Amino acid sequence: MFRSLATKAYSSTARCLKTNSGFPGALMNQRNMSKHSTETDEEFDARYEAYFNRKDIDGWELRKAMNDLTTMDLVPEPKLISAALRACRRVNDYALAVRYLEAIKYKCGNRVKEIYPYILQEIRPTLNELGISTPEEMGYDKPELALKNVDDIH
Amino acid sequence: MALTRRAFTILKLTSNQSLCRLTRNASAHSKIGDREVVGFGFNGEASYVDRMDCPMPAVRFRSNSKEIQALKEKEKNDWKNLTLDEKKKLYRASFCQTFAEIEAPTGEWKSVVGVSLLGVSLALWIYIWMVKFVYAPLPKTCSEEAKAAQLQRMIDVRANPVYGLPSKWDYEKETWKS
Incomplete structure (x- = not known):
């Protein structure tokens, strides 16, 4: 009888610990506060480069990373951009690259x-290899089409 | 009787969870037609907005027509084989405006300035009309002679002689101090 009680007590405690283990704050007395990132620039570049270089990256993930990078206070390194362009090639989306x-x-x-000429110069081999035209080569550095005001359409 | 049965059926249908979810999804996607959802966009909603701070919208701009499908097949091969025209078509299939077009001036400021100036001139005409027909004439103390007399009086009574106006008056030479 004592043994069955002990087993029960153990299993309930174990369950308790198990549920807590998913929540480090309860066990480690750690406060959920924001803190500054300790990631160095090199680590940041490596993280995103590895993300773009993933073989099974899909269009959704690619777009998300591009949008995220655009919101950050930085211009991505040329090697990052090259990796992103290669990812565009893998998901077969030319428009995304441009x-x-x-x-x-x-x-x-x-x-x-x-900055822009420097980046173009650095990613030029990738552009040539993949056959991507720069926006300038496509004539997109100047407005091409005018958009009709939606209020005037009907 | 038939009506109540129908109402009951509808009630039963709407209480069906999966159907609810289905209709909700259908309504969320009803505005994008058959355009392909390709990403998160800026808030996870399936919508197209050209934003420079969030360049990749959640859906493609154009629906997947036969022509674009054929282009997409060609896109799977080497991009060097694409002509400039095809590249542009592919771009416009995914996106509406280029960055240069988003940034292009609309010329709207002209109409804004024009309408504002119209408002200003209308206010001026109202003021002129008020002066002509509403306000009483100015009091006689506002005439040039009355103001000159007022100045002379201030000099004569030596109003505030240390810091004030008469401190600048030379009482011996009867002129302003230079």
Whole structure:
């Protein structure tokens, strides 16, 4: 009888511990506070490069990473951009590659004359290898089509 | 009787969880037609917006027509074989406006300035009309002679002689101090 009681007590305690183990705050007395990222720039680049280089990356993940990178206060390294362009090639989405180059140019901000040519020069081998035209080569550095105001359509 | 039975059926149907979910999904997607959902977009909703801070919208801009499907097949091969025209078609199938087009000035400021100036001129005309027909004439103290007399009086009574206006008046030469 004592043994059965002990087993029961053990199993309930174990269940308790098990449920707690998913929630580190309860056991480790750790406060859920924000803290500064300790990730270095190199680690950040490596993380995103590995993400883009994943063989089974799909369009959804690719777009998400591109959108995320666009919201950050940075211009991605050329090697990151190359990896992203290769990912575009793997998911067979040409438009995405050109759109991302446009976004990169936009991210250069008011130093676009310094940064953008450098990036183009660095990713030129990838562009040539994949057959991607830059937005400039496609004539997208200037407005091509005018958009009709939606209020005037009907 | 038939009506109540129908109402009962509808009630039963709407209480069906899976059907509810189905109709909700259908309504969320009803606005995008048969356009392909390809990403998260900026808030996870299946919508198309050209935003420079969030360049990849959740859906493609154009629906998957026969022509675009054929292009997509070609896109699977080497991109060097694509002509510039095909590249542009592919871009426009996914996106509506290029960044340069999003940034292009709309010229809207002209109409804004024009309408504002119309408002200003209307206010001026109202003011002129008020002066002409509503306000009483200005009091006689506002005439040039009355103001000159007022100044002379201030000098004569030496109002605030240390810091004030008469401190700048030379009482011996009867002129303003230079």
